[in-house]
Amino acid sequence: MSTRRARPTIRDVATQAGVSMTTVSAVVNSKGRVDPATRERVLTAVSEVGWRPRRSARALRSGQTGVFAMCLPVGHVGVGDWLVNAEYDMALVAACAAATVDSERQLLVAPRPKDVTDLVRLDVDGVIIADPREGDQALTVLNNAGVPAVTIDRDVQRTDGWWVETDNEGSTMQVLDHLAERGARRIALVTADAPWAWFEDTSAAYERWCAGHGVKPLVRLIDVERPRATAAAGVRGLLRLKNPPDAIFAIPYGTPLGALDAIVESGRSVPGDVLLAGGMDGQLMQGSSPPITAVDLRPLEMARAAVDLLARRVNGEQAAGPVVVETALRIRASTAGRETPLTSREPATRPAGRRR
């Protein structure tokens, strides 16, 4: 006749099964020795009384919360911001969540606080920071408080080994080689001048590739706030050169579309007159006409690697250097070359379907 049974505790389970709390604990944690028959009794008692563990009590006792936090990059408040590749970030979040669950943990998503010192009050076992800014204060704060952290993408000012990154140099070389193989003689780079490793690495690799092939670099910088429009402007300029490029590698998300705008506007065609490749894959690349060849940055693998790395750091392991994830070039019609037929290398479609 009780109005509303209080949530049962391990003690209720113990009395129900006729054993001590210690034994119940041993059973549910698969620790210590316990008679198979007793174990059976305890397990049925658990489901009879409907007990489920309180994470707070466990955490208090063990000193570990069993929670990782993921600090989202800033700017995630507006839909329709061209700078955001929400697919990439969503993939990151979903994959981090899946990976933490696989390691018996939970994932907290935390917007970046106005005051970075609030990060430490999250009171979690570790923090994953996506897209750290240059010399990120958040990392200093976390380090001082002794909170383990790893980043997704390298903070250009940091040298500890606790981050995961893509092989930006390798992917750049791969794209340039691919363009050359498809007949490009003069490849321009459209990128941004911002303090992110992604930009720095790709630019450096481009310079090196050009030097190695004895050609002069041809670079246009865009405004990261308005990638599509400024990329279009930059490419318009390129196409008016006496010796215009016959291929364009556009890095920041959105810029390949700007480049395409300018190319079409000039009366040229892709891939007929100009080959076009993007630095970051996504729906915009697949859905454009023609579809645009782009680098798949492998957010899923990045996320898994980050969670693994953080788990290792939490366990007290020493830094073993950054984890490098290999990228994959998704070849599409925009680089259907003049010398080689197009081979589509789209990944196999995923099993689970979904609406919308």
Add this chain to the structure above:
Amino acid sequence: MSTRRARPTIRDVATQAGVSMTTVSAVVNSKGRVDPATRERVLTAVSEVGWRPRRSARALRSGQTGVFAMCLPVGHVGVGDWLVNAEYDMALVAACAAATVDSERQLLVAPRPKDVTDLVRLDVDGVIIADPREGDQALTVLNNAGVPAVTIDRDVQRTDGWWVETDNEGSTMQVLDHLAERGARRIALVTADAPWAWFEDTSAAYERWCAGHGVKPLVRLIDVERPRATAAAGVRGLLRLKNPPDAIFAIPYGTPLGALDAIVESGRSVPGDVLLAGGMDGQLMQGSSPPITAVDLRPLEMARAAVDLLARRVNGEQAAGPVVVETALRIRASTAGRETPLTSREPATRPAGRRR
């Protein structure tokens, strides 16, 4: 000379400040009466010893974890799945996180477990379920365990008032009226036959609108697994009719692009020959050529409302009926009518910029 100071507790703060633990607690929680001078001493002691509260101890004592969980819709494992509007989901997650933080809580993201009963072991104060499936088992499980839950979007089989939804009927009427005003005489609907309230509501509203205007409904259903391709096929069929539509309202994300494919392929133009509107806004709509008029489903507002609603439910309030969020029609070139000049009603650009 201690190798590594253990994390300080409230007791360390107390001794440092020369007061009791009770007083420290009173200070950090702004409860009870404490002399201003004492308060000052305690606060400096807190920062001196670097104390930060342990959420687990608090939670154990108070019986509330201070955590909400958000259960992501399935299917979020692959980038590049056309069915997923990652922007929408990312906005949902980010906004939920922001809202929970505003209410002094934390947000857990939880992939939908294979076994729904695992949901209950999250041990959180409440759960937000995005995109519930028809007669969602997860809700039954949570209800039975007494875990408060709300959903984002209505579960067609449920009648308790604990969900937030968009005004699907209103937005459909708005779109149809807009198309008519821009000169459409015969509007076709491209949608899916799936058990989601979004589809059911819009279809019903379309039928009603048609009846009200004395025109015959013209509907094509697509396969939610391949929205773009099947939408293109459907629209191809429509355009071959003796009396083809002069406007198309395509609901599931991706289908407006399929419609556009078919229209262009048939030698017609948008908006010259056919007006085109989409049921869900996103980058794909903005970035297409021409940009496509679409319904902004307001994920940010949905998320905030969901968190508020869940907070109310956790506090024991009674259901006050579902929360309905008004949508907004984003008018673009694809419905630049023949009778009225185009008025752009794009939302103002967001302040914070971001790369990529």
Add this chain to the structure above:
DNA sequence: TAGCCGTGCCGAAAGGTTTCGTCAAAGAAG
């Protein structure tokens, strides 16, 4: 002066779980 009240602070218990040390009983070895 006696009684009362408000202020500022404290002691101790409680909340649910894990773990350490202990213990009884039963079997094995001498």
Add this chain to the structure above:
DNA sequence: CTTCTTTGACGAAACCTTTCGGCACGGCTA
């Protein structure tokens, strides 16, 4: 028949914070 070992189980402390009741003290009223 001892003594030792193994097995299976238990009691109680500890983890950190909040809260309830209470206490001492100074000032006020009657």
